[in-house]
Amino acid sequence: MVKKWAVLFVGILFLFGLLSPVGARPKTIKVGAIFDITGPTGDVGWHYADGVRDYYKWLNANGGINGVKIDLKWTDYQYKIPQAISAYKKFVEQEKVKAIIGWGTGDSEALRTKIIKDKIPYISASFSQNLVWMPGNWNFLPVTTYADHVRTVLKYIKDHWKQNRPVRVALIFNDSGYGRAPLAPAKRYAKKLGIDIVDEENVSLRALDATSQLLRIKQKKADYAFIQETFMATATILKDAKKLGLTTIFTGNFWGTGQKLAELAGPAANGYLGVMPFAIWSENNVKGIQLLKKINKQYHPKIKYREPPYMTGWVNAAIMAQAIKIALATVNNDPSKVTGALIKKGFETIKDFKIDGLVTPVSYTKKDHRGAKDVKLVTIKDGQLVPVTGWIQTPPVPKEEMEGKE
Amino acid sequence: MSERPAGVFNVSYKQDREIFRTRFLRFWMIVFFIAILTGPLYMNNYLLSMANLTGIAIIGAMGLNILTGLAGQISLGQGAFIGVGAYASALLTTRLGLSFWVALPMAGFITAFVGMAFGVPSLRIKGLYLAIATLAAQVIIEFTIVHWRSLTNGTSGILVPPPKIGSFEFSSERSFYYLIFVVLVLAVTYARNLLRTRIGRAFIAIRDNDIAAEILGVNLFKYKLLAFFVSSFYAGIAGSLWAHYITIITPEHFTITVSIDYLAMIIIGGLGSVLGTIYGAIFITLLPEFLRVLAGSLGSIYPNIGDILGASRELVFGLIVILFLIYEPDGLYHRWQMIKAYWKLWPFSY
Numbered sequence: 243m244v245k246k247w248a249v250l251f252v253g254i255l256f257l258f259g260l261l262s263p264v265g266a267r268p269k270t271i272k273v274g275a276i277f278d279i280t281g282p283t284g285d286v287g288w289h290y291a292d293g294v295r296d297y298y299k300w301l302n303a304n305g306g307i308n309g310v311k312i313d314l315k316w317t318d319y320q321y322k323i324p325q326a327i328s329a330y331k332k333f334v335e336q337e338k339v340k341a342i343i344g345w346g347t348g349d350s351e352a353l354r355t356k357i358i359k360d361k362i363p364y365i366s367a368s369f370s371q372n373l374v375w376m377p378g379n380w381n382f383l384p385v386t387t388y389a390d391h392v393r394t395v396l397k398y399i400k401d402h403w404k405q406n407r408p409v410r411v412a413l414i415f416n417d418s419g420y421g422r423a424p425l426a427p428a429k430r431y432a433k434k435l436g437i438d439i440v441d442e443e444n445v446s447l448r449a450l451d452a453t454s455q456l457l458r459i460k461q462k463k464a465d466y467a468f469i470q471e472t473f474m475a476t477a478t479i480l481k482d483a484k485k486l487g488l489t490t491i492f493t494g495n496f497w498g499t500g501q502k503l504a505e506l507a508g509p510a511a512n513g514y515l516g517v518m519p520f521a522i523w524s525e526n527n528v529k530g531i532q533l534l535k536k537i538n539k540q541y542h543p544k545i546k547y548r549e550p551p552y553m554t555g556w557v558n559a560a561i562m563a564q565a566i567k568i569a570l571a572t573v574n575n576d577p578s579k580v581t582g583a584l585i586k587k588g589f590e591t592i593k594d595f596k597i598d599g600l601v602t603p604v605s606y607t608k609k610d611h612r613g614a615k616d617v618k619l620v621t622i623k624d625g626q627l628v629p630v631t632g633w634i635q636t637p638p639v640p641k642e643e644m645e646g647k648e
Numbered sequence: 649m650s651e652r653p654a655g656v657f658n659v660s661y662k663q664d665r666e667i668f669r670t671r672f673l674r675f676w677m678i679v680f681f682i683a684i685l686t687g688p689l690y691m692n693n694y695l696l697s698m699a700n701l702t703g704i705a706i707i708g709a710m711g712l713n714i715l716t717g718l719a720g721q722i723s724l725g726q727g728a729f730i731g732v733g734a735y736a737s738a739l740l741t742t743r744l745g746l747s748f749w750v751a752l753p754m755a756g757f758i759t760a761f762v763g764m765a766f767g768v769p770s771l772r773i774k775g776l777y778l779a780i781a782t783l784a785a786q787v788i789i790e791f792t793i794v795h796w797r798s799l800t801n802g803t804s805g806i807l808v809p810p811p812k813i814g815s816f817e818f819s820s821e822r823s824f825y826y827l828i829f830v831v832l833v834l835a836v837t838y839a840r841n842l843l844r845t846r847i848g849r850a851f852i853a854i855r856d857n858d859i860a861a862e863i864l865g866v867n868l869f870k871y872k873l874l875a876f877f878v879s880s881f882y883a884g885i886a887g888s889l890w891a892h893y894i895t896i897i898t899p900e901h902f903t904i905t906v907s908i909d910y911l912a913m914i915i916i917g918g919l920g921s922v923l924g925t926i927y928g929a930i931f932i933t934l935l936p937e938f939l940r941v942l943a944g945s946l947g948s949i950y951p952n953i954g955d956i957l958g959a960s961r962e963l964v965f966g967l968i969v970i971l972f973l974i975y976e977p978d979g980l981y982h983r984w985q986m987i988k989a990y991w992k993l994w995p996f997s998y
Contacts, residue, residue, distance in 0.1 A: 280962070317940055320962070323901050325936055327894065328701060331821075336696040348900035351805060355895050359819075372804050417794045419803040419898055503660075 256270050270313040271577045274342040281320030286551040293555020306565045310577045318554045322348050334360050341585050347419040361582040365558050370423045374611045375646045383590050384557045384613045385519035389427035390636035395493050399466050400435045402621030412441040412464035440464050449475050452482045460488050469494035476508035484510035500549040504625040518620045520553035521600045522627050530598030560597045565589040602633050688822040696821035703828035704889050705929040709913040711882025717919035718744045719875035720855025725785035726868045726910040731902030733759040733887025738808045748811035755888035756881045772871045793899045805898030808891045840922045875968020916972050916980025927980040
């Protein structure tokens with residue numbers, strides 16, 4: 243009996259010992275990060291989380307920002323909005339972070355009014371246009387929006403269309419903020435280009451079957467289809483399309499594009515055309531990719547390949563560091579004087595910031611919170627992701643979208 | 649109860665049915681009340697926000713517990729009903745320009761009627777079949793919120809203003825804490841008293857054996873619908889509070905996982921018990937926070953444990969539910985009763 247109590251007592255002491263806050267280290271700036279490592283989007287989320295963490299590890303090991311280190315506080319919110327909100331509260335109230343790196347569309351949108359009130363600049367992996375084109379916006383995107391991406395693809399389709407009739411395009415999406423984001427912009431832009439949007443099909447993110455939707459696409463004789471999903475649904479669509487013998491060419495959003503898709507869909511993935519705002523792992527001539535490969539060899543010796551979200555994480559972390567660097571310069575490198583407002587100002591003065599070719603130079607203005615304005619198109623060839631085009635500038639944003647209308 | 653303190657006897661029916669029976673209990677309830685009222689003085693905003701999330705969860709779970717724990721009608725749609733309340737309140741305030749104080753009860757009633765509509769099948773079907781019927785409610789409501797874009801703004805969500813009195817805005821954690829606290833006290837008091845009324849007893853009779861209840865003269869249809877009504881009313885209130893607390897709602901807030909979380913709350917807390925609901929809601933809301941803190945503090949010692957503990961969070965959640973079902977089917981409430989009994993009866997365990 244005595245033993246049991248003793249064990250319990252020691253256990254409690256141990257726990258409290260662990261829970262006691264670590265003394266504040268001098269010369270650091272706290273940045274919060276909300277990741278999904280083990281939730282429904284964890285398959286790409288963990289690459290992203292590693293990208294962010296590796297960047298700051300590497301930065302801090304190389305002297306930080308003029309000697310000031312980034313203290314990254316991160317949490318795994320498992321793609322649950324209430325958990326993202328409580329994590330956010332914890333970061334802002336307890337940890338006193340100055341800025342946050344986020345992840346999903348749902349949670350970033352849920353926080354978009356809170357960050358304005360708390361003056362927390364926020365850069366996330368959601369490229370939803372709802373986040374940027376709103377008044378008093380504190381959100382930043384590393385690249386362009388989903389709407390921009392679908393426009394780029396439509397333009398590419400139009401430019402490569404040789405036949406005499408208008409090209410027929412189908413849109414495939416899911417019922418989430420992310421899934422529906424490009425629908426309205428795509429339809430509007432297609433009308434402008436003279437493209438016929440012949441079909442819109444709803445395929446759930448976790449669909450294991452898309453036969454009925456694809457049969458409709460087949461019936462409507464779509465020449466192209468644009469998929470706004472992630473790996474799993476995209477793979478399902480490609481496999482079912484092959485099974486049904488569709489001749490439609492499938493194109494898709496960034497989050498459905500990667501080696502994982504080739505793994506999941508097998509030969510059906512060949513010829514798939516994806517939007518890629520970042521450099522990809524196979525582009526060995528890009529300086530940033532060489533650096534990432536070196537860092538991965540050092541930090542994660544077992545990992546041989548990184549999905550594009552890893553680059554997203556790295557780029558987001560780098561842009562954040564750059565904004566903090568500018569903010570620090572205005573207060574004589576005194577980290578205690580850096581505020582969220584200063585970092586926001588830092589973001590807005592970033593101009594032609596180069597991240598070793600991982601994206602084209604990043605610039606922000608007060609009005610435009612989208613970073614790099616160019617994307618590439620990549621394809622899958624024999625299970626490998628290979629670039630099809632060089633950097634293409636995304637078409638300009640129409641006025642109504644800038645005003646936050648769908 | 650056998651563990652009633654020595655010397656306390658019931659000499660009237662009224663006394664027998666009192667909620668706070670001893671002076672000791674009354675004293676501690678007052679202390680507890682004051683402690684909660686003064687909470688914001690010594691809690692920081694993070695703890696307050698946890699308290700607020702828990703408070704909303706308690707209200708939502710209380711409704712579900714009345715329906716499932718008390719009346720025996722299993723529901724897998726509580727998350728969606730909370731969504732109905734949230735959207736109703738958001739639309740009433742943003743579209744019609746009504747004040748939050750009007751929208752709150754109205755959201756409750758609107759949700760109650762929606763809930764009642766989905767409760768109609770409960771006369772014919774029960775148990776597992778009803779669970780699937782309420783699952784349909786979850787799917788239909790989610791679908792409606794996403795697709796009725798002209799009303800709900802689809803997946804882009806709705807920005808909701810914080811409640812106001814005059815020029816005072818309930819936008820801080822502290823002010824919202826008091827708002828939730830008042831609603832919570834009303835909700836808990838009502839639930840606690842419901843148990844003691846004719847309606848509550850009819851619910852219990854239906855839960856225990858509906859055929860017997862009908863023979864005893866309980867109008868099954870009426871009381872089953874009433875259970876759905878009350879339960880959804882609670883959900884509507886919780887939803888309205890959630891909407892005005894978070895200030896932006898999207899369909900992603902009210903998914904099936906939310907419904908499952910609520911079901912877990914009442915199972916872990918204790919079916920059919922008011923106190924149990926509170927314990928369960930606190931437990932489920934704070935479990936991820938606790939695991940996060942644990943992962944965070946262990947992470948500074950063992951660098952990779954954060955990932956592992958994070959991954960095991962769902963596992964721990966599942967494990968806890970299973971263990972509760974096996975070893976503590978009556979929930980935390982029952983365990984608390986056992987602990988109380990132990991101290992009162994010690995050293996004689998009979």
